[in-house]
Amino acid sequence: MPMTLRSNRSTLTQFLIEERRRFPSASGDFNSLILDVSLACKGIAKAVAFGELAGVMGNHAADEGGSVNVQGETQKKLDVLSNEVFMQRTEWSGSLAGMASEEMDAPYQIPKQYPRGNYLIVFDPLDGSSNIDVNVSVGSIFSILRAPQEVIDSGRDVLEADFLQPGCKQVAAGYALYGPTTMLVLTVGDGVNGFTLDPNIGEFMLTHPKLRIPEDTQEFAINASNARFWEVPVKRYVDECLAGKTGVRGKDFNMRWIASMVAEAHRILMRGGVFMYPRDTKDLSKPGRLRLLYEANPMGMIMEQAGGRASTGEMPMLQVKPTSLHQRIGFVFGSKNEVERIERYHHEPTAKAELTNPLFAERSLFRD
Numbered sequence: 258m259p260m261t262l263r264s265n266r267s268t269l270t271q272f273l274i275e276e277r278r279r280f281p282s283a284s285g286d287f288n289s290l291i292l293d294v295s296l297a298c299k300g301i302a303k304a305v306a307f308g309e310l311a312g313v314m315g316n317h318a319a320d321e322g323g324s325v326n327v328q329g330e331t332q333k334k335l336d337v338l339s340n341e342v343f344m345q346r347t348e349w350s351g352s353l354a355g356m357a358s359e360e361m362d363a364p365y366q367i368p369k370q371y372p373r374g375n376y377l378i379v380f381d382p383l384d385g386s387s388n389i390d391v392n393v394s395v396g397s398i399f400s401i402l403r404a405p406q407e408v409i410d411s412g413r414d415v416l417e418a419d420f421l422q423p424g425c426k427q428v429a430a431g432y433a434l435y436g437p438t439t440m441l442v443l444t445v446g447d448g449v450n451g452f453t454l455d456p457n458i459g460e461f462m463l464t465h466p467k468l469r470i471p472e473d474t475q476e477f478a479i480n481a482s483n484a485r486f487w488e489v490p491v492k493r494y495v496d497e498c499l500a501g502k503t504g505v506r507g508k509d510f511n512m513r514w515i516a517s518m519v520a521e522a523h524r525i526l527m528r529g530g531v532f533m534y535p536r537d538t539k540d541l542s543k544p545g546r547l548r549l550l551y552e553a554n555p556m557g558m559i560m561e562q563a564g565g566r567a568s569t570g571e572m573p574m575l576q577v578k579p580t581s582l583h584q585r586i587g588f589v590f591g592s593k594n595e596v597e598r599i600e601r602y603h604h605e606p607t608a609k610a611e612l613t614n615p616l617f618a619e620r621s622l623f624r625d
């Protein structure tokens with residue numbers, strides 16, 4: 258494409274400055290943090306795009322500092338690199354009191370040579386990375402919280418407890434999607450806006466203003482290989498979708514599963530749909546697959562800000578009080594009416610009775 262010298266589109270910088278004008282007392286720290294995050298995402302986008310050419314594919318070698326993260330998952334080279342890029346780009350500016358990441362067991366302290374600020378950032382530097390070697394779209398997810406006042410006043414090191422704030426307390430959330438184009442999708446609590454990276458000038462341009470998720474859908478996403486571990490309400494919902502026109506829903510549904518949550522969330526944001534990674538009985542030590550603080554909460558805020566809904570299946574995701582930094586949780590999000598239907602199924606007396614009835618427990622006569 259020839260270089261576009263003239264454009265009516267806002268850049269991310271322009272968008273942030275114009276948003277900030279609504280808050281005359283704002284210091285600019287928040288905007289600078291978002292711009293630092295966007296720069297981290299541009300760096301990661303480049304590394305992802307060069308792939309094998311940059312020697313960044315494959316697993317992180319044990320002799321280079323480890324190969325399994327706190328989740329017990331194999332770390333890819335790009336997980337480690339993306340984590341470093343995020344830290345390096347955001348730690349210096351004085352806007353952060355501390356940070357936490359999927360790839361680090363404990364909170365990361367802002368090094369002493371830098372000032373400490375008012376915000377906490379929690380991120381998954383490369384979501385979907387188990388698929389990176391097959392060239393599937395992956396992404397980065399981030400959540401920004403205000404640090405507790407006492408942390409701001411004292412400038413002390415951050416503790417795990419400082420991050421354990423419900424999703425409704427998030428100041429901002431977003432993701433970058435490294436797909437055919439690189440996009441940054443952002444909410445600062447006033448709707449959701451999508452920006453596309455213009456490779457000619459290296460800047461995110463506002464291409465998808467004020468995104469809204471259709472309230473109804475005929476598309477769902479779930480890893481069906483877990484069907485035998487699902488709880489009754491989830492099984493009922495999926496069975497009804499599969500029955501299509503001939504069943505109680507009276508319409509056919511389509512199914513998608515990319516196994517990269519950022520890519521699924523983006524599809525849902527663009528055209529509606531419902532995503533489920535529900536709590537199940539596969540491994541009772543894991544109450545769900547996805548992580549609350551850096552996957553479900555930021556994606557939940559984006560969904561709700563775009564008119565969709567985010568839930569544990571039983572209650573609004575953004576109301577959940579976290580209990581640990583790397584907590585896992587069942588996650589259902591997308592088109593509002595479908596998510597509400599799934600919640601309703603969880604609350605219906607029959608579902609509740611079946612869930613507590615030993616006949617319906619794992620390996621019971623009534624589970625298939």
Ligand code: F6P
Pocket residue numbers: 384385386387480516517518519534546547548552
């Ligand atoms: O959390 C990591 C993740 O890769 C998500 O992006 C994705 O939705 C999910 O795991 C895929 O899980 P599974 O491999 O069970 O389909």
